[in-house]
Amino acid sequence: MKYANIMQGVFLARPNRFIAHVEIAGREEIVHVKNTGRCKELLVPGATVYVQHFPEGKRKTKYDLIAVEKVVESLTQYAGEATYGAVACDGASDSGGVIHSTPTNKQPTLLINMDSQAPNKVVQEWLVAQEPFGKITYLKPECKHGDSRFDFYLETETRKMFIEVKGVTLEENGVVMFPDAPTERGVKHVQELCHCLKEDYEAAIIFVVQMSGMRYFTPNRRTHLAFAEALERAEACGVRMLALSCAVTPDSLAINGEIPIHLAG
Helix, strand or coil: CECCCEEEEEEEECCCCCEEEEEECCEEEEEEECCCCCCCCCCCCCCEEEEEECCCCCCCCCEEEEEEEEECCCCCCCCCCCCCCHHHHCEECCCCCEECCCCCCCCCEEEEECCCCHHHHHHHHHHHHHCCCCCEEEEEEEEEECCEEEEEEEEECCCEEEEEEEEECEEECCEEEECCCCCHHHHHHHHHHHHHHHCCCEEEEEEEECCCCCCEEEECCCCCHHHHHHHHHHHHHCCEEEEEEEEEECCEEEEEEEECECCCC
């Protein structure tokens, strides 16, 4: 997926879940945060961020927060390319927007997409382009079944499958985790995917890792043990689990491979 009109800024503050104050082209602007997670390890004062500019339209803000550069101590713990220098994106972006760069420190950084709407979009692109579960005969986003609304319902010639998608932005030393805050809703989704199996559907959970170069995914037991235990039960009953890495630039996001899942941490 591509974004137009991306600009670089400096994160200043986040007074609530929905907005942030960002310095853009020398001015402090109010920016919509497209992620209601805590993201405390990402949105730190002085962090380089990338925002999408909406110069026209009836919006409360003219900007959406899309991505952030997380400063890391070393690159040795990462499995692959995990850095992105802000100065490398000077000039016009290939999406037609302009990315304004400012010099950054020389510490290595990890570029993380923070758009909570992006995982479903890139999964749909990936499902259609790659057909990982077989040739698709029917695909419906946001499909209600029982008491839940799953992100996708998919049919091929041989299977009928419900898919739930979770975006992952929490990272520590090359390991990515979900959730970054307790999620009773997430536990409910996992449990109801197990119920789908009893009705002769297949079921899958896809963790979209909104960054590259990670070693593996594991549930965040420290934050929500019940979610980790629900995943273990789901795996035992046959729910398929995938953790998909993404290639990230300030103005694009695309699935580029699979990383291991360690449910036991």
